[in-house]
Amino acid sequence: MSAITSEQVAHLAMLAHIEMTEEELASMAAELDVIVDSVKSVSDAVSADIPATSHPIPLQNVFREDVVGETLTAEEALSGAPDAEDGKFKVPAILDED
Amino acid sequence: MTDDILSFEEAMEKYDPVLGFEVHVELNTATKMFDAAPNAFGDEANTNITPVSLGLPGVLPVVNGKAVESAIKLGLALGCDIAPVSHFARKNYFYPDTPKNFQTSQFDEPIAENGSIDIELEDGTVFTIDIERAHMEEDAGKLTHKGGAAGRIQGADFSLVDYNRSGVPLIEIVTRPIVGAGERSPELARAYVAAIREIVKNLGISDARMERGNVRCDANVSLMPKGTTEFGTRSETKNVNSLRSVERAVRYEIQRHAAVLDAGEKVVQETRHWHEDTRSTTSGRPKSDADDYRYFPEPDLVPVVTDAEWIERLRAELPEPPAERRRRLKADWGFSDEEFRDVVNAGAMDVIEETIAAGAPAAVARKWWMGEIARIAKEREVELTDTGATAQTVLELNKLIEAKKINDKIARQVLGFVIDGEGEPAEIVEKRGLAVVSDDGALTTAIDEALAAMPDVADKIRAGKVQAAGAIVGQVMKATRGQADAGRVRELILEKLGVEG
Numbered sequence: 001m002s003a004i005t006s007e008q009v010a011h012l013a014m015l016a017h018i019e020m021t022e023e024e025l026a027s028m029a030a031e032l033d034v035i036v037d038s039v040k041s042v043s044d045a046v047s048a049d050i051p052a053t054s055h056p057i058p059l060q061n062v063f064r065e066d067v068v069g070e071t072l073t074a075e076e077a078l079s080g081a082p083d084a085e086d087g088k089f090k091v092p093a094i095l096d097e098d
Numbered sequence: 099m100t101d102d103i104l105s106f107e108e109a110m111e112k113y114d115p116v117l118g119f120e121v122h123v124e125l126n127t128a129t130k131m132f133d134a135a136p137n138a139f140g141d142e143a144n145t146n147i148t149p150v151s152l153g154l155p156g157v158l159p160v161v162n163g164k165a166v167e168s169a170i171k172l173g174l175a176l177g178c179d180i181a182p183v184s185h186f187a188r189k190n191y192f193y194p195d196t197p198k199n200f201q202t203s204q205f206d207e208p209i210a211e212n213g214s215i216d217i218e219l220e221d222g223t224v225f226t227i228d229i230e231r232a233h234m235e236e237d238a239g240k241l242t243h244k245g246g247a248a249g250r251i252q253g254a255d256f257s258l259v260d261y262n263r264s265g266v267p268l269i270e271i272v273t274r275p276i277v278g279a280g281e282r283s284p285e286l287a288r289a290y291v292a293a294i295r296e297i298v299k300n301l302g303i304s305d306a307r308m309e310r311g312n313v314r315c316d317a318n319v320s321l322m323p324k325g326t327t328e329f330g331t332r333s334e335t336k337n338v339n340s341l342r343s344v345e346r347a348v349r350y351e352i353q354r355h356a357a358v359l360d361a362g363e364k365v366v367q368e369t370r371h372w373h374e375d376t377r378s379t380t381s382g383r384p385k386s387d388a389d390d391y392r393y394f395p396e397p398d399l400v401p402v403v404t405d406a407e408w409i410e411r412l413r414a415e416l417p418e419p420p421a422e423r424r425r426r427l428k429a430d431w432g433f434s435d436e437e438f439r440d441v442v443n444a445g446a447m448d449v450i451e452e453t454i455a456a457g458a459p460a461a462v463a464r465k466w467w468m469g470e471i472a473r474i475a476k477e478r479e480v481e482l483t484d485t486g487a488t489a490q491t492v493l494e495l496n497k498l499i500e501a502k503k504i505n506d507k508i509a510r511q512v513l514g515f516v517i518d519g520e521g522e523p524a525e526i527v528e529k530r531g532l533a534v535v536s537d538d539g540a541l542t543t544a545i546d547e548a549l550a551a552m553p554d555v556a557d558k559i560r561a562g563k564v565q566a567a568g569a570i571v572g573q574v575m576k577a578t579r580g581q582a583d584a585g586r587v588r589e590l591i592l593e594k595l596g597v598e599g
Contacts, residue, residue, distance in 0.1 A: 054395030060400050061402060063160070063163030064129075065163065065164075066128045066165070068129050069133075069134030071146060071147060072147050085258055086258060087143045088144060089144070089194070091259060093245075094257070
């Protein structure tokens with residue numbers, strides 16, 4: 001058992017800006033436990049000489065020429081925004097961060 | 099925690115500072131790091147964007163190849179090893195400047211690692227600063243805080259976001275801890291950032307304009323009690339965006355840490371904000387652990403794989419490093435330390451190099467650019483190179499002087515006319531009739547008149563008091579309104595009075 005605690009889940013929830021009740025934290029801790037254990041069993045099956053894989057397809061060096069392409073207008077950019085002012089996205093002030 | 103600060107001198111008696119810098123360099127590519135939106139400063143808000151810059155659902159980033167080459171060049175210029183395989187990673191955090199809720203960056207396997215750079219302070223002392231890594235990432239959008247006091251976040255009612263800067267290519271250069279700079283720490287901080295700025299400008303990969311945020315520095319400071327070797331808790335001061343601020347912020351943080359430790363309290367590991375107006379820092383947020391960013395490999399981007407051929411091709415394109423170039427030019431020109439430092443500080447090195455390349459002697463190039471042209475530039479509050487004077491101007495003025503067509507004094511006048519846009523020096527001398535009177539006939543008349551007006555002086559000269567000739571020369575210069583060749587006048591006087599010079 002990897003024993004994910006409610007405190008760890010609460011910390012993750014804070015980082016992810018998700019509000020969770022005590023019950024949800026407890027049940028999520030149990031669920032994450034199962035997931036982490038499953039991942040661990042995969043790790044156990046892999047020997048140390050196999051490199052970590054983050055891409056299933058062996059591609060490399062996919063680059064773009066440095067040439068300007070099509071852009072959005074400010075109206076298009078703001079069309080899905082809940083609030084806007086002076087051609088900018090308007091968001092609530094966030095006081096607990098810089 | 100105490101808000102006091104200790105005097106810098108006292109802090110230095112008790113503690114050894116340890117520094118570390120994270121410098122962000124904005125590249126001057128035409129487009130952003132992961133999409134084809136223009137990388138441009140000062141445009142109308144939210145117009146230099148694509149769906150990728152906004153992090154809209156379903157979009158896919160594509161790496162800007164030129165930005166990768168810029169990163170490799172910078173890595174090479176910093177003496178780093180270039181990674182054979184390098185990955186992008188997601189750095190997760192929630193803040194409105196990042197519409198995706200993660201910054202695409204690099205975590206393990208950055209493009210460049212393990213470099214070093216020699217930093218020379220003004221008095222010639224050299225510190226070697228080790229570079230831990232340089233990695234590729236993207237800039238965030240720009241927030242404007244509204245309501246509350248003076249655009250600060252404290253007390254703001256809401257913020258406005260412009261995503262034009264979101265996705266602009268950045269390279270973050272991270273140093274290893276810098277120990278042993280002592281009281282030179284603030285000065286070293288400034289010199290380090292200046293050196294990075296100079297290097298990226300010289301490589302042509304960034305506009306390197308600090309006032310536009312092209313080069314930004316986060317300064318880490320901690321203190322160790324004298325005689326100990328264990329690093330103290332550090333603070334990371336952000337928003338230090340001029341060379342002067344870097345020096346002041348490091349100095350201030352050293353003084354603040356010293357006061358906290360002296361009071362028997364603990365330094366809090368946190369970000370601090372530098373305020374140029376009060377020349378002090380205020381507390382920001384507690385520093386997140388790397389764990390809190392939950393880095394993971396970016397699944398939408400494939401690895402950057404380098405080989406020797408690619409790296410050597412880029413290495414061959416590197417210009418001469420600025421510090422080496424300075425040493426070479428100083429030796430070539432034969433300037434003293436002080437003369438050369440003045441030239442560098444005046445921003446005259448390039449234009450003097452150009453003037454010498456055009457054919458002027460080094461001393462002549464220095465005399466003009468550091469003398470009369472510098473004076474005029476200062477008077478008109480413009481850069482040396484924006485005065486209208488060029489390497490060619492200096493070369494022509496010098497030719498006219500050497501040919502004895504004009505003297506130094508007239509040459510300065512001619513320069514003024516060149517700067518006023520009247521044309522080239524030779525043309526102006528011709529048009530305004532400024533050529534020196536070297537016609538012996540005209541000079542002889544003026545000399546005869548001067549000798550007749552001052553017979554006692556003439557007698558002294560005849561008696562061997564050669565230095566008395568100065569008075570006659572002065573009189574002749576006055577009569578010719580400064581247009582006579584003073585050396586020739588003197589020769590003629592002595593000749594006329596039958597005295598050896």
